């Protein structure tokens with residue numbers, strides 16, 4: 277099949293590589309030329325704009341940082357909608373605002389182009405292994421058209437509702453992810469100050485009721501190594517918590533826990549950790565308390 281992929285970052289690049297490895301003809305674009313060159317070496321065709329990608333492909337995937345960038349890539353002068361023919365399918369894998377997703381889907385529909393949101397969970401390792409959880413927001417009647425292609429990228433593909441529903445459930449998930457990370461950071465620093473070794477905390481909590489995804493994913497690989505290369509960047513997690521607050525504001529719902537977590541991620545951004553893995557928020561507590569969780 278002729279596929280397009282726009283946004284070859286931490287998540288997009290391994291996903292695009294899997295599509296090339298599955299012998300699909302893949303047309304790629306990213307503002308970072310080096311990412312395009314890397315895919316070209318594997319057999320993908322580099323393009324100079326989203327327009328060119330959409331012109332060549334039947335389905336175009338997006339994996340981009342935020343709603344504004346997605347909107348620009350889709351509706352811009354050399355955007356996907358200007359290059360795509362009738363019947364083209366756009367699948368947005370990014371984590372973005374459900375409302376702007378619905379608006380883009382309506383614009384696409386005016387040209388008989390189908391738009392789906394399919395945000396993912398499982399991180400870079402899941403993207404590399406093709407084991408992502410995919411939350412598909414699409415018309416019931418369209419799901420079958422994309423399941424086989426999505427199966428190259430994920431193992432748990434759930435049709436969660438119409439377009440926009442994918443991002444709604446993703447927002448709820450990432451609210452939990454960010455809040456859990458914020459709590460893990462303060463808990464581990466408390467433990468360290470109480471004289472506990474990181475390894476002991478990891479072993480005991482990993483088998484106790486305080487266990488969580490962030491403990492499994494972030495403690496050994498990031499916090500204990502002191503290696504905060506993303507992974508999932510602070511800036512992206514901050515964006516996702518903001519999406520939750522924006523959605524809640526619309527319906528007049530307070531989110532006190534989420535708001536607390538946002539402040540910690542804001543502190544990390546102020547410290548210059550925005551591009552580091554989300555687990556680098558632990559450094560805020562470590563610096564405050566004059567300790568390091570790792571030895």
Ligand code: NAD
Pocket residue numbers: 282283284285286287288305306307308311339340341342345348349369370371372396397398399400507508509512
């Ligand atoms: P990233 O910043 O590593 O990658 C984004 C890519 O988009 C970069 O290569 C960048 O050059 C490219 N880009 C930016 N503007 C562009 C434009 N106008 N045209 C074309 N390319 C452009 O981000 P990521 O970690 O790969 O995340 C991508 C999306 O997936 C985000 O919405 C994020 O929230 C979501 N997500 C990330 C993870 C993760 O663990 N990193 C997990 C689940 C979901």
